Amino acid sequence: MIEQNTREAFGLTLYTSAHKDIRKLRRAQGVAELHGNKLWKSSLVLMDYLRECPIEPGSRVLELGCGWGTSSVFCAKTFNAEVVALDADESVFPFVDLHAARNGVSVSTYCERFENLTEEDLSGFDVIIGADICFWDEMVEPLEQVLDLALAAEVGRIVLTDPGRPTFRALAEAINESYEDVIYTDWDVPEPHNLWGLVLDV
Template sequence: MSKKTRFNIKYKTTPIRSSSDDFWAYGVNITKPNHPHVTDIREDGFVPQHFASKVWQSNFLLMDMLSALPVKNQLNVIEIGAGWGALSVFMNKHFDAAVIASDLDENLWPYQQMLAQRNDSNITSKVLPIEQITDRVLAETDLIIASDICYDNDTKNALQSLVELVACRNDVVFLLADIGRKAFMRLSEDNEIFQDVKLRPRSISEPVDMQGYVLSVNPIREILC
């Protein structure tokens, strides 16, 4: 078992690959697909769509990055393509952020709220397509986070529009993590013309040994203390 530290705070992290039906990632307790709580939700008719059958690994790249930063309290955060909302729970639990866990799939809110309850956190679940994140929405947002959602041309095009919206502002930061899918890498290449759009490699050893990338739009220092 390892612990991640931010100042005097230690975040519990355990390996995913174990006989347990749950694990810890940066202080967040996460259920695996075979957990009884997940089974109960599915049996109630809430079957995930759009590849949302589990918590995807690039979540942990952003948790690792953000856990080392002095993020101020009460950020207004939107997680897009939130899936089960593990990253949303992380932001609320550790930084007291006001978080909207948004996704296309209306079946995901029970999974998000289940994780929130397991972690004594409070997040808002909302069906919100990327295309509906307008300047009006951004005016009330400090940070947009997402992971493993740029997997085809449609999602790449939607994210391209969002990157351009955010790049034209100086009051919002967008962080997008990915394992390096072709669509994601094309998105990065298409936005090299923007001064404040950066692609950085990142690797972690737990809860899983992996390498990936974080695409940032606008400097993260803009929303720090």
């Protein structure tokens, strides 16, 4: 029997906004400043894509703009990855911890803005992931810079997903033009989720 106000997806139990523990955290934490306030559908697109195109087991993974950290939890549980969930808004981290505990994994958290990340910060990771993180015009340039730094730091793989925002398209097209071995495609997630999104896999 599925617990009330949760959903099962890709081997995880995920909380909805109406779950009592989520509501309790919101009362304690207040409203997230940067839209880390719910389960974004692009996270499910990312999980489905990584299920079909997996990362190496035991990878060191950084999630950019983690929000509730569900993609981090997925990588930790599915691939036994060592994961750091990064967000500019530290108020989301209790939601990350809640999902990690519910699914029996451990995820580290780190508060920082994209534009402050350095090549050294990124050099310790094998994989960088992100879902629905390019939602404002002013985020395109900092994210392009982060991806450039990550590739210079020899991060092995970067996978981002998005619902199709013009800002993400601008980022993905710039990266696609600048680098070889880039996959930039749409991705359908079948029933019961019935989702669609864009994928950038570098």
